[in-house]
Amino acid sequence: MNLFDLFPNLTVGNHEITSERTIKYNCIAWAARSTDRWWQPGVHWPIRSSQEDLGVGDLVLAFKSLGYDESPEGRFEVGFEKLAIYGSGLMYTHVARQLPDGRWTSKLGQLEDITHSTPEALEHSDYGEVVQFMKRPVHPDQDR
Amino acid sequence: MPSTSISQSLHERFQKLKDNWKARTRHLSNVGQISLVFSYQSIIGMGPEVVPLILAELESEPDHWFWALEAITGENPVSDDIAGDMEASAKAWLQWGRRKGLLAK
Numbered sequence: 001m002n003l004f005d006l007f008p009n010l011t012v013g014n015h016e017i018t019s020e021r022t023i024k025y026n027c028i029a030w031a032a033r034s035t036d037r038w039w040q041p042g043v044h045w046p047i048r049s050s051q052e053d054l055g056v057g058d059l060v061l062a063f064k065s066l067g068y069d070e071s072p073e074g075r076f077e078v079g080f081e082k083l084a085i086y087g088s089g090l091m092y093t094h095v096a097r098q099l100p101d102g103r104w105t106s107k108l109g110q111l112e113d114i115t116h117s118t119p120e121a122l123e124h125s126d127y128g129e130v131v132q133f134m135k136r137p138v139h140p141d142q143d144r
Numbered sequence: 145m146p147s148t149s150i151s152q153s154l155h156e157r158f159q160k161l162k163d164n165w166k167a168r169t170r171h172l173s174n175v176g177q178i179s180l181v182f183s184y185q186s187i188i189g190m191g192p193e194v195v196p197l198i199l200a201e202l203e204s205e206p207d208h209w210f211w212a213l214e215a216i217t218g219e220n221p222v223s224d225d226i227a228g229d230m231e232a233s234a235k236a237w238l239q240w241g242r243r244k245g246l247l248a249k
Contacts, residue, residue, distance in 0.1 A: 044227050095173075109170055109172045126177070
């Protein structure tokens with residue numbers, strides 16, 4: 001299956017592949033700028049957790065521990081970095097991080113990293129839909 | 145149990161389920177979602193006989209077999225300091241398999 005089969009909203013024009021495939025890290029790690037671990041509750045996670053902490057709320061708490069707060073929308077705001085959290089049912093499925101130019105970056109499971117124009121580009125797939133945006137202030141020395 | 149003594153039918157069933165699971169989950173990030181796929185649950189349901197096959201597969205390509213291995217065996221040889229490191233976790237399970245005689249040395 002190629003990316004267009006997996007993500008019906010993706011088009012040639014709304015995304016670009018930005019890395020090789022790797023299983024070393026996942027979208028949660030990538031959103032948190034870590035590329036040496038697969039972040040998973042009960043395995044490697046920023047807060048105390050169990051393997052059953054698979055809900056959207058569990059992921060929101062994890063990113064709160066990294067300085068993010070809930071945001072009502074994902075529109076680009078100067079001075080803030082935003083996340084789009086995707087869910088299907090009650091389970092979290094994916095996180096995308098907004099780039100300084102307003103586009104978004106995602107690690108697709110153990111496939112590639114991509115840049116996509118909007119969070120909606122990955123919706124209506126096994127990722128479900130964006131169920132929560134989060135944001136935190138950008139620090140001047142932060143690696144974007 | 146060495147993998148060479150595993151029946152052909154068990155081996156074929158595992159290969160079929162494994163291929164289905166991998167094709168359906170490579171783009172997923174939540175191991176809960178990855179392991180809830182029917183083919184993965186079916187592999188767990190095959191029980192201890194399938195462990196040598198999982199270990200052989202893990203030896204050829206790191207993947208999210210840790211949940212299944214722990215569910216089947218009740219063990220977890222992955223220490224906290226390497227948890228989340230896919231390569232190191234795979235090595236820990238392969239060492240465990242060799243100690244148990246479930247994988248060629």
